[in-house]
Amino acid sequence: MDRAALLALSRLCALWAALLALFPCGAQGNWMWLGIASFGVPEKLGCANLPLNSRQKELCKRKPYLLPSISEGARLGIQECRSQFRYERWNCLVAAAAPPDTSPLFGYELSSGTKETAFIYAVMAAGLVHSVTRSCSAGNMTECSCDTTLQNGGSASEGWHWGGCSDDVQYGMWFSRKFLDFPIRNTTGKDSKVLSAMNLHNNEAGRQAVAKLMSLDCRCHGVSGSCAVKTCWKTMSSFEKIGRLLKDKYENSVQISDKIKKKMHRREKDQRKIPIHKDDLLYINKSPNYCVEDKKLGIPGTQGRECNRTSEGADGCNLLCCGRGYNTHVVRHVERCECKFIWCCYVRCRRCESMTDVHTCK
Ligand SMILES: *[C@@H]1O[C@H](CO)[C@@H](O)[C@H](O)[C@H]1NC(C)=O
Ligand SMILES: *[C@@H]1O[C@H](CO)[C@@H](O)[C@H](O)[C@H]1NC(C)=O
Ligand SMILES: *[C@@H]1O[C@H](CO)[C@@H](O)[C@H](O)[C@H]1NC(C)=O
Numbered sequence: 194m195d196r197a198a199l200l201a202l203s204r205l206c207a208l209w210a211a212l213l214a215l216f217p218c219g220a221q222g223n224w225m226w227l228g229i230a231s232f233g234v235p236e237k238l239g240c241a242n243l244p245l246n247s248r249q250k251e252l253c254k255r256k257p258y259l260l261p262s263i264s265e266g267a268r269l270g271i272q273e274c275r276s277q278f279r280y281e282r283w284n285c286l287v288a289a290a291a292p293p294d295t296s297p298l299f300g301y302e303l304s305s306g307t308k309e310t311a312f313i314y315a316v317m318a319a320g321l322v323h324s325v326t327r328s329c330s331a332g333n334m335t336e337c338s339c340d341t342t343l344q345n346g347g348s349a350s351e352g353w354h355w356g357g358c359s360d361d362v363q364y365g366m367w368f369s370r371k372f373l374d375f376p377i378r379n380t381t382g383k384d385s386k387v388l389s390a391m392n393l394h395n396n397e398a399g400r401q402a403v404a405k406l407m408s409l410d411c412r413c414h415g416v417s418g419s420c421a422v423k424t425c426w427k428t429m430s431s432f433e434k435i436g437r438l439l440k441d442k443y444e445n446s447v448q449i450s451d452k453i454k455k456k457m458h459r460r461e462k463d464q465r466k467i468p469i470h471k472d473d474l475l476y477i478n479k480s481p482n483y484c485v486e487d488k489k490l491g492i493p494g495t496q497g498r499e500c501n502r503t504s505e506g507a508d509g510c511n512l513l514c515c516g517r518g519y520n521t522h523v524v525r526h527v528e529r530c531e532c533k534f535i536w537c538c539y540v541r542c543r544r545c546e547s548m549t550d551v552h553t554c555k
Contacts, residue, residue, distance in 0.1 A: 262324040270320030273436035280508035282483035301490040306477035315399030326365035337364035356424035401472040406430035446474035484515035514554035
C-alpha cells in the first residue's frame with residue numbers, strides 16, 4: 194500500500210474510534226461498513242482489515258468476491274443520499290464528524306432514530322441490492338445470474354417472449370438482509386431495541402423499493418422494425434429513480450411509538466388502526482431543525498450554505514437560512530466565448546467575463 198493510502202486508512206481509523214465513543218449504542222456494528230466506500234479497492238485489504246462487524250467479516254470471508262459490490266453499494270447509497278438532499282437543511286453530510294469528500298459518515302443521524310436515520314438505512318440497503326444484482330446480471334458471480342424463470346415463455350398472442358437477461362433481485366435482497374440485518378436479540382436496552390426494530394424495517398423498505406420499481410424493457414424484431422415480435426426482460430430502475438421513491442417515502446414517513454410491544458405501531462393514538470406497510474419509512478424521534486451548528490451532535494448548521502434568492506423551495510434563502518438572512522458575493526467567471534473556426538485549422542476565442550451573485554446563509 195502506498196503512503197497516501199496508509200495515511201487515509203489511519204485517518205479513517207481515528208474517525209471510527211471517535212465515532213464509536215460518541216455513539217456507544219447497539220446499532221454501531223451496523224454502519225461501519227459504509228466506510229468501505231472510502232477504500233479504492235477493498236479487496237486488496239482483505240476482510241479482516243475492513244471496517245466490518247464480526248458477522249459481516251464472517252460473510253466477507255466466505256464470499257470475498259462480493260467485496261466490489263459491497264463497496265459499490267455503499268458508494269451508490271451515499272451518493273444518492275447526498276444528491277436527493279443537496280438542497281435541504283440536512284444535506285446528508287455531517288461536517289463535524291466527516292470532512293466532506295474524504296469520509297462519508299453520517300454521525301448523529303445513524304442513531305438518532307429520526308426520518309433522516311430512516312432514509313440512510315433504506316437507501317444503503319437498497320444500494321446493496323442494486324449493486325449485487327448488477328453484478329449477478331453481468332455474469333460476475335457463480336451463485337446468481339439472470340432470472341432464469343423468465344427465460345422461456347411469454348405471450349405469443351401478444352407478440353412477445355422473454356429473452357435477454359432479466360435482473361434477478363432475489364439474490365441481491367437475500368445478501369442485503371444477510372449483510373445488514375443485525376438481529377434484535379443482540380441489542381441491549383429498551384431504546385436500542387426499538388431503534389433496531391425501526392432500522393430493520395427501514396432496511397427492508399429500501400429493498401422493497403428496488404423490487405417495486407422493476408420495469409419491463411423490450412426490443413422489437415420483425416421486418417424493417419415492424420415490431421411483430423418483441424423480446425422482453427425485467428430490469429431494475431436507475432438508482433436515481435429508487436432514490437426519488439425513497440425520498441418520497443421519507444417525506445411521508447410514519448412516526449412510531451417508542452413503547453415496546455409485540456408489534457410496532459403508530460405514535461398517534463387516532464391512527465393506530467392504520468396498518469404500517471412494509472415499504473413505509475418509520476421513525477421514532479422528531480428531527481432537529483438543522484439550522485444551527487451543534488458540535489456535540491455533529492450538526493453543521495446551514496451557515497455558509499449557498500441558497501437561491503428567488504426559490505420558494507427548500508433551497509430558497511428564506512427556508513435554508515432559517516430566517517437569518519444571507520450575504521451576497523459577486524463571483525467573476527472567465528470563460529472562452531465567441532469562438533470562431535479559422536480556416537485551416539484552429540479556433541480563436543475571446544475571453545468573456547461575467548458576474549453572478551452568489552448568496553450564502555448568515
Ligand atoms: C464484472 O467484472 C468485471 C471484471 O472484473 C468488472 O470490470 C465489472 O465492473 C464487473 N461488473 C459488475 C456490474 O459488477
Ligand atoms: C449475537 O448473540 C449471539 C448469542 O447471544 C452470539 O452468538 C452472536 O455472536 C451475536 N452476534 C453478533 C453479531 O454480535
Ligand atoms: C433559483 O430558483 C429559481 C426558481 O425556483 C429557478 O428558476 C432558478 O433556476 C434557480 N437558480 C439556481 C442558480 O439554481
